[in-house]
Amino acid sequence: MNEIFILVEHRQGQIRDLTYEMLGLGENLANQQGISFTAILLGHDVKNFAEDLATRVPKVLVVEDENLKNFNSILYQKALSSLISKHQPCLLLMGHSAFGMDLAPSLSVEMDFPLATDCIGLLFEGGRLKATRSIYGGKVNANISLRESKEYIATIRPGIFSPKMPGEKKGGIVMEASPLQGAVDLKKFIEYIEAPITGEDITQAEILISVGQGIGGPEHIPLFEELAKNLGGTISCSRPVVDRNWLPKERQVGISGKTVKPKIYIAVGISGAFQHVTAMRGSDTIIAINKDPRAPIFGVADYGIVDDFQNVIPVLKEKIKG
Amino acid sequence: MNIIVCVKRIPKTAEADILIEKDGKDIKRDHLVFALNDWDGYAVREAVLLKEKFEGEVTVITIGPEESKEVLTRCLAMGADRAVRIEGPSSSDGHLIARILAQAIKGQSFDLILTGVQAEDDGWGQVGVALAQILGLPHASIVTHIEIERDKAKVRRELEGGIEELLEVKLPAVLTIQTGINEPKYVSLSAILDAEDKETKEVGMEEIGFSSKGPLDATIDQVSFPPTGKMAEILKGSPEEVVGQLTEIIKKKKG
Ligand SMILES: Cc1cc2nc3c(=O)[nH]c(=O)nc-3n(C[C@H](O)[C@H](O)[C@H](O)COP(=O)(O)OP(=O)(O)OC[C@H]3O[C@@H](n4cnc5c(N)ncnc54)[C@H](O)[C@@H]3O)c2cc1C
């Protein structure tokens, strides 16, 4: 075992927070094994990123190529497989994110490395990689063992590990030659598309009453609208509610929606998937109403009501009005 | 345009009581309701919409036990033309599943393979992209929009923070489909009854020429309930009492 690689995730001129969390995890694992950890930076004009990363890691490996400016799994995979063949790290960490999910499975097949996705815990035991994953919608944790291998790949869930902060010592920045020969035809990045700014801005609300798939159908939305009005709050929701057209996209809380931090967040019929929770756990006070006492949302809420919302919400609506 | 859609039958757990098997390696499944993976439902619907536009056939494939036939029937009722069930291992090892699917798909004529972004039950989010690599095809994951232009697909992928990226992928390709890409269509009981008469092809692993299983990449040692670190303070009493406490809390926290 020699070193742990951490793939730096950046987009539109910014290093994404998940990178720092992976560096924190990578350092812990490296210390346990008595080995080193290295940030892998693929991109174009990324000198400032390399400087930032060098304050946090012993070594930054950089591949500069204009074709790496925006993420493209085929080009990233080429660059990574060539770095891996040269340096043979025992583990490569990347985000369980839109980038990592597009890259890790194909790279792992190409290199024939075992892959653990969406990990919330990782450790080496007897030379083998073991991972903790959260499954069945977060209601169960699974401890898994990966088959014996010299090299592994793992994708890491955002918001779990503490970020690595800058330190006093500065790591080395090593430039590697780019193995790429131009762009590829098979897959071409064209552009980013920003969400249109329309309708209600839920990020400004002080009270959010947020509804999930558990409300059963769009026929119940008026009840929550009335409640929101009586409370002086705003309606937001989880993703399935938008997917099913019960509410418009601008109301969605989550990694693929908006991040919110209201004074009060009331989650009704929301199970508490990490894609939702990461984007609302910064709220001052969280109240969850769910009929399942084991719903993961109760793990982030301050107050909980275990009941059918139909027993509670109408009473609450009347009481607030009065 | 011929499209293959990979689908999985999964247990619905969001509202169910979860019990752990004696050996500690999985949850008890007898009392659970099973259904078509939510993501795969959107993938099948998308395939049917593309077929309506460009003609061709939609084939759905699943690896799973006999009971998986019910999700295939549902897919047929949604408009798929053919259904194949591969009697396979119950393991959800992503590499193994992808290798079996690749073996079954190889040699068939298709322009597009669709999978879901992830399975609701164990959420690996791995099979579609792994399958593409095994078949030597380009892929795009977490797709929220597809436009076909001759031998290319212009697709939108969903990134974090409400941003999407637009890319171009050469066909044939594998796309993993995100929920919300289309409007699900109501599937009537009569459509399901009609679909039950349609034939589902059943094949074994040997028939598709899959032999070497090799060691599994991942095995479950143990499942457990997540540690209850910080837990919410649960308000108790009749709905009136609970609401009474709740309004006090809201008043106080509203400031
Ligand atoms: C790439 C990607 C991005 C994603 N982005 C987001 C995102 O931005 N935002 C997001 O929210 N999700 C996102 N998801 C989806 C996420 O994984 C979950 O599927 C989703 O959050 C679940 O929504 P839910 O809690 O409303 O529904 P479910 O998980 O179905 O939960 C419903 C809950 O309601 C409860 N319930 C049912 N009936 C009642 C009743 N009568 N009274 C009270 N409670 C009841 C149930 O016990 C259950 O806990 C994303 C997924 C992927 C793969």
Ligand SMILES: Nc1ncnc2c1ncn2[C@@H]1O[C@H](COP(=O)(O)O)[C@@H](O)[C@H]1O
């Ligand atoms: N047993 C299976 N049979 C057919 N397709 C599957 C199976 N398991 C997973 N898939 C496909 O792969 C997608 C992602 O699953 P996973 O990688 O397990 O999260 C699913 O949405 C399905 O489209």
